[in-house]
Amino acid sequence: MPEKSNSNPNLPTISLFAGAAIGDKGLEAAGFRLELHNELESDRSGLISANFPQSRVISGNILDRETEIIAIGQKLQRREEVFALVATPPCQGMSPNGLGTLLKNYRLGRRPKLDQRNRLILPALRIAAALQPKWVILENVPRMSNTAIEDEAGTLVRILDLIPQYLGIDYVGEAKVVEFADYGIPQCRQRLITIYSRLPEARELLEAGGSFIPEPTHQKLGNNGLANWVTVRQAIGNFPPLDAKTAKTARDNRIPLHRVPVLDSKKYEWIRHTPENQSAFNNQCVNPECGFDGNPNHGTSRDSAGINRARQDTPLYCLKCGSLLPRPFAINKDGTIRIMKGYTSAYKRMSWDMPAPTLTRNLSFACSDRKIHPVQNRVLSLAEACQLQSISDFDYKWELISAREGKIQKASDRLIREAIGESIPPRFMQILGQHLLSISNREVIADSNKPVQLQLFSEEYLHSLSKASL
Numbered sequence: 001m002p003e004k005s006n007s008n009p010n011l012p013t014i015s016l017f018a019g020a021a022i023g024d025k026g027l028e029a030a031g032f033r034l035e036l037h038n039e040l041e042s043d044r045s046g047l048i049s050a051n052f053p054q055s056r057v058i059s060g061n062i063l064d065r066e067t068e069i070i071a072i073g074q075k076l077q078r079r080e081e082v083f084a085l086v087a088t089p090p091c092q093g094m095s096p097n098g099l100g101t102l103l104k105n106y107r108l109g110r111r112p113k114l115d116q117r118n119r120l121i122l123p124a125l126r127i128a129a130a131l132q133p134k135w136v137i138l139e140n141v142p143r144m145s146n147t148a149i150e151d152e153a154g155t156l157v158r159i160l161d162l163i164p165q166y167l168g169i170d171y172v173g174e175a176k177v178v179e180f181a182d183y184g185i186p187q188c189r190q191r192l193i194t195i196y197s198r199l200p201e202a203r204e205l206l207e208a209g210g211s212f213i214p215e216p217t218h219q220k221l222g223n224n225g226l227a228n229w230v231t232v233r234q235a236i237g238n239f240p241p242l243d244a245k246t247a248k249t250a251r252d253n254r255i256p257l258h259r260v261p262v263l264d265s266k267k268y269e270w271i272r273h274t275p276e277n278q279s280a281f282n283n284q285c286v287n288p289e290c291g292f293d294g295n296p297n298h299g300t301s302r303d304s305a306g307i308n309r310a311r312q313d314t315p316l317y318c319l320k321c322g323s324l325l326p327r328p329f330a331i332n333k334d335g336t337i338r339i340m341k342g343y344t345s346a347y348k349r350m351s352w353d354m355p356a357p358t359l360t361r362n363l364s365f366a367c368s369d370r371k372i373h374p375v376q377n378r379v380l381s382l383a384e385a386c387q388l389q390s391i392s393d394f395d396y397k398w399e400l401i402s403a404r405e406g407k408i409q410k411a412s413d414r415l416i417r418e419a420i421g422e423s424i425p426p427r428f429m430q431i432l433g434q435h436l437l438s439i440s441n442r443e444v445i446a447d448s449n450k451p452v453q454l455q456l457f458s459e460e461y462l463h464s465l466s467k468a469s470l
């Protein structure tokens, strides 16, 4: 049964870079009351409006709307201090490694080319500094811990070092890479969770060696008294089968969103011959009179620059009988064929007995990393993806309210797929929210009887914020 909202007016919460606010559903179930959202894309903002009717949704670029967000946040504070500010900035620009070299070169005066998208965290930190919420919750890819940006003075600083500079000495915090499968989500998905608080209870907890990140409930092999990771089979094993061969077999109208794209006949053949947890790039001979299974697998080799690249010489024809192997190929201009460019993680099936691999915006594309159903000839349906991201456990509506006309529309499959792929599993956010509440509980109860101390900012200060450049 999906969770019902039991949000508490004493826990006003703001969500920045909110996406479709899927993770926020978990916080809501924990009791947080989502009162203000900001999101760039209008269709995602429409989803937020449909799912959080009580929230003020500011649709637009945070850089243009910063002053307005602070002003609305301050209005909220007249009733109750902001309990939590959640910010989940986009992760596309986060660097995989090389922070040490980057900082060294920078100090030597060599100005590196930096991805400006990473600086989007600055307006979020300015908003947090202005509103002083009790909790600041940041989510991003683990690579964020290795990413540096130029601060407002133009100095290169690691993002994680910048956060306490903005929040000030009243805050204490920690950053930790979390594996969501360790919390019973049927999916391996790692994210960096950074949490700061200005509550005395929170400081005491950290000083006593405690953590703002809840203890895992699950473990890969179920050791130490924890439950086993939840597998794909347990999560979606009882969905009715689908088959991507025809439009009729690719959907089951009895279950909302249980539908998949139809595959063209070539791709269908490659996938049809692929065993569980294997890639179509390693398919073996399917000639019934041959069945040779010793054709070399696909793989990688180092090029002259030492970079690992997918091999181009992987055989497409059986070494024993010469028949075409059902492996992904591309057609050359002269009509001959060659092995398709790609790694063995492409056209690969998931495993039944593990959590799903990380769901991404590309979850409906067979050619993307490990997107094929463990045994059926298709990718995951949107309904299964909702289950694997724990969205089905919550009351999330895939409809959007358009800001202009106020009309309710159905979300497109593209919007649903992208929103799922970018979201935080709401089940994790619920567990996190409950943990933070257990730390701050005494304070929350005490606060409801106490007049709120307002931290208002001058017009001049707000004006300077709006002019602060990215």
Ligand SMILES: C[S@@+](CC[C@H](N)C(=O)[O-])C[C@H]1O[C@@H](n2cnc3c(N)ncnc32)[C@H](O)[C@@H]1O
Pocket: 017, 018, 019, 020, 021, 022, 023, 024, 038, 039, 040, 041, 044, 060, 061, 062, 063, 088, 089, 090, 091, 120, 419, 422, 423, 424
């Ligand atoms: C990782 S997603 C957030 C997912 C969300 N936490 C959830 O659980 O559904 C990041 C969002 O930031 C939005 N975004 C990117 N640039 C932005 C900007 N300049 N201003 C406001 N939002 C922005 C993107 O459109 C995207 O929806």
